[in-house]
Amino acid sequence: MAQQIATNVHWHEGTASREERHKNLGQKGCTLWTTGLSGSGKSTVAVALEQVLIQNGKHAYRLDGDNIRHGLNKNLGFSAEDRAENIRRIGEVSKLFADSGMIVINAFISPYRADRDIVRQLHEEAGLPFLEVFVDAPLEVAEERDPKGLYKKARAGEIKGFTGIDDPYEAPEHAEIHLKTHEMSVEDSVRAIVEALESRGLLSA
Amino acid sequence: MAQQIATNVHWHEGTASREERHKNLGQKGCTLWTTGLSGSGKSTVAVALEQVLIQNGKHAYRLDGDNIRHGLNKNLGFSAEDRAENIRRIGEVSKLFADSGMIVINAFISPYRADRDIVRQLHEEAGLPFLEVFVDAPLEVAEERDPKGLYKKARAGEIKGFTGIDDPYEAPEHAEIHLKTHEMSVEDSVRAIVEALESRGLLSA
Numbered sequence: 001m002a003q004q005i006a007t008n009v010h011w012h013e014g015t016a017s018r019e020e021r022h023k024n025l026g027q028k029g030c031t032l033w034t035t036g037l038s039g040s041g042k043s044t045v046a047v048a049l050e051q052v053l054i055q056n057g058k059h060a061y062r063l064d065g066d067n068i069r070h071g072l073n074k075n076l077g078f079s080a081e082d083r084a085e086n087i088r089r090i091g092e093v094s095k096l097f098a099d100s101g102m103i104v105i106n107a108f109i110s111p112y113r114a115d116r117d118i119v120r121q122l123h124e125e126a127g128l129p130f131l132e133v134f135v136d137a138p139l140e141v142a143e144e145r146d147p148k149g150l151y152k153k154a155r156a157g158e159i160k161g162f163t164g165i166d167d168p169y170e171a172p173e174h175a176e177i178h179l180k181t182h183e184m185s186v187e188d189s190v191r192a193i194v195e196a197l198e199s200r201g202l203l204s205a
Numbered sequence: 206m207a208q209q210i211a212t213n214v215h216w217h218e219g220t221a222s223r224e225e226r227h228k229n230l231g232q233k234g235c236t237l238w239t240t241g242l243s244g245s246g247k248s249t250v251a252v253a254l255e256q257v258l259i260q261n262g263k264h265a266y267r268l269d270g271d272n273i274r275h276g277l278n279k280n281l282g283f284s285a286e287d288r289a290e291n292i293r294r295i296g297e298v299s300k301l302f303a304d305s306g307m308i309v310i311n312a313f314i315s316p317y318r319a320d321r322d323i324v325r326q327l328h329e330e331a332g333l334p335f336l337e338v339f340v341d342a343p344l345e346v347a348e349e350r351d352p353k354g355l356y357k358k359a360r361a362g363e364i365k366g367f368t369g370i371d372d373p374y375e376a377p378e379h380a381e382i383h384l385k386t387h388e389m390s391v392e393d394s395v396r397a398i399v400e401a402l403e404s405r406g407l408l409s410a
Contacts, residue, residue, distance in 0.1 A: 005261045005408065006399040011392050015252050016259045021266070024259055047220050054221045054229055056210045059264075061226070061305035071327075072297040075290075085280075092277040093298055100266035102305055122276075187216050194211040203210065 022101045023205045029098040036135030039142035041181035046107040060103040091119030098128040113170040134175035227306045233407045234303040241340030244347035246386035251312040265308040296324030303333040318375040339380035
C-alpha cells in the first residue's frame with residue numbers, strides 16, 4: 001500500500017479525458033489490425049510486437065481467436081452474417097481499448113475488405129488511430145507452413161469456406177504497413193510496425 | 206520520438222505474460238462492477254473514481270451506456286434475451302480489460318443477480334479480481350433525483366419494464382462494496398472503493 005490514495009481523495013466536477021488517460025500511459029491508444037491468410041504470420045508478429053512493446057515499458061494487448069472466440073464471440077458461428085458480426089464486435093472492442101490508451105494488436109484473418117473498412121471508419125469517426133497491417137505471404141508459403149493443419153483439411157473438403165481455398169481473401173489496398181513475411185524476419189516485421197508507431201508519435205503522449 | 210524503440214528491437218521466443226503487463230502498469234487489472242437503480246449514483250461514482258485514479262497515476266477506463274449501447278451493443282434491444290446478452294458482452298469485455306491490466310469501471314443498472322453472477326464467474330475462472338459495488342439508494346430517493354426523467358415516463362406508462370417500477374431490481378447479497386449514496390458524499394464513496402482496491406493490493410503490481 002505504498003500509494004495510500006484513499007487517505008487523500010480529492011474530487012472535483014468533470015470527467016477524466018482521453019488525453020489525460022493517454023498521458024498517464026505515456027503513449028497514444030491505437031489499433032493495429034493485422035490481416036492475412038491463415039499461416040501468413042499474423043500471430044507470430046502480434047506476439048513478438050507485444051513482447052517488444054512491453055519490454056520497452058509500453059502498454060499493449062492482443063486480441064486473437066483464443067480470447068475472443070471462446071469469450072465475447074462464443075455465440076457466433078461461421079455464416080457470412082456471423083463472420084461480419086465477429087469482426088464488427090472485435091472492431092468495437094478495439095475502439096474501446098484504443099480510447100482507454102492501450103495499443104491493441106489484433107490477429108484475425110479478417111478476409112473481407114468491407115468488414116475491415118467498417119472498423120477503420122469506426123476509429124476515424126472516434127478520432128482514434130487505426131493502422132492496417134497486411135501480413136502478406138503467398139498462399140503456397142502459408143499452405144506449406146500450415147501450422148494448424150487447416151489447409152490440409154480444407155483441401156480434403158473437411159473444412160468448407162476456408163480462406164484462400166474456397167473462400168476469397170481480399171488483400172488490403174491501402175494498408176499502413178505491408179509485411180512480406182516470407183522475405184522478412186520476425187524482428188524486421190516488428191521493427192517496421194514500431195517505426196510506423198514512432199513516426200506517428202503514438203509511442204509518446 | 207524520444208524512445209527510438211525501432212532502432213533496438215530484440216525479440217526472443219515467448220509471450221508477454223499478464224504479470225508483465227500489470228507490472229508495467231504498476232497495478233493489477235480488475236473489474237469494478239457498479240449496480241443499482243437508475244438515479245442511484247452509479248455514473249457519478251464511476252466518473253469521480255476514474256478521475257481520482259487517473260490523477261494518482263493509475264490507469265482506469267469506464268464502460269457505460271454511452272460507449273456500449275451505441276457501439277458494441279447497438280444491435281441489442283430490451284427483450285429479456287437481449288438484456289442478458291448485453292450484460293454478458295460487457296462482462297466479457299471487462300474481463301479483457303482486466304486481463305490487459307486496466308481497472309475497468311462499469312456503470313450499468315444490471316438488475317438481475319444471475320447475470321451479474323455469470324460475469325463474476327467469468328472473472329473467477331480467469332483468475333481476475335471482480336468487485337461488485339452496490340450503489341444503493343432507496344427507490345424514492347432515486348425517483349426524486351430522476352436525472353434523465355425516466356421514472357416520470359415509466360410512471361406515465363411511456364416506458365415499459367423499467368427497473369424499480371414494473372421490473373425488479375435484485376439487490377446484491379454479497380457485494381464487495383456497499384455504498385449508501387443517500388448518506389455518503391461522492392468523495393466518501395470514492396474513498397470506500399479506493400480502500401477496497403488498496404486493501405487487496407490492486408493499486409500496486
